[in-house]
Amino acid sequence: PNAFTNHWNSIDEIATIIRSCTSCILHAERKHAVPGKGSANARILIIGEGPGSNENQQGLPFVGSSGKLLDELFAQIPLAREDVFITNVVKCRPPANRDPLPDEVKACHPYLAIKDPTVVVTLDRNSFARFYPEGKNSKDHGKILQWQGRVIYPLYHPAAGLRNPALIKRSLREHVLRPREFL
Numbered sequence: 001p002n003a004f005t006n007h008w009n010s011i012d013e014i015a016t017i018i019r020s021c022t023s024c025i026l027h028a029e030r031k032h033a034v035p036g037k038g039s040a041n042a043r044i045l046i047i048g049e050g051p052g053s054n055e056n057q058q059g060l061p062f063v064g065s066s067g068k069l070l071d072e073l074f075a076q077i078p079l080a081r082e083d084v085f086i087t088n089v090v091k092c093r094p095p096a097n098r099d100p101l102p103d104e105v106k107a108c109h110p111y112l113a114i115k116d117p118t119v120v121v122t123l124d125r126n127s128f129a130r131f132y133p134e135g136k137n138s139k140d141h142g143k144i145l146q147w148q149g150r151v152i153y154p155l156y157h158p159a160a161g162l163r164n165p166a167l168i169k170r171s172l173r174e175h176v177l178r179p180r181e182f183l
Helices: 011-019 025-029 053-058 065-075 102-111 125-131 158-163 165-176
Strands: 044-048 084-088 119-122 145-147 150-154
Touching (some): 011 102, 044 125
């Protein structure tokens, strides 16, 4: 089945439903759900694992230090947030920043707000597995893959670049420039 087929009328409708969602345990500790931001008709979907602390506080995706690095990297293409839809696999912050559990990921499956992206950029193993379960982010990052008539482009999460600047940040910079080939 197509992951992007949904019955929502607008991004605002999905966002309202996400903000009041109680389908999994993650809603219990959230300050703000993080539905995503951007155009519903964007050709590019950027998807991470789950909201961090800053995202939970503000209700917006990738607004902390990882988001700043992501903005810097995509400025090199150039690509702005307004050109994409950016979201996470789960819409509420997992406790202690742990990985989302399978039932939490499944609860958020219906909430992809973008209509029909051409390119899906995954930023970690959990978002990559959402679209390409047979892959492995550590092996496939930076590769252009095909899935349901779309390009899947797995990258390391910007947070990994902040923790290991020498290797990961260099890899991120190199791989972020590749979308010119398929955009």
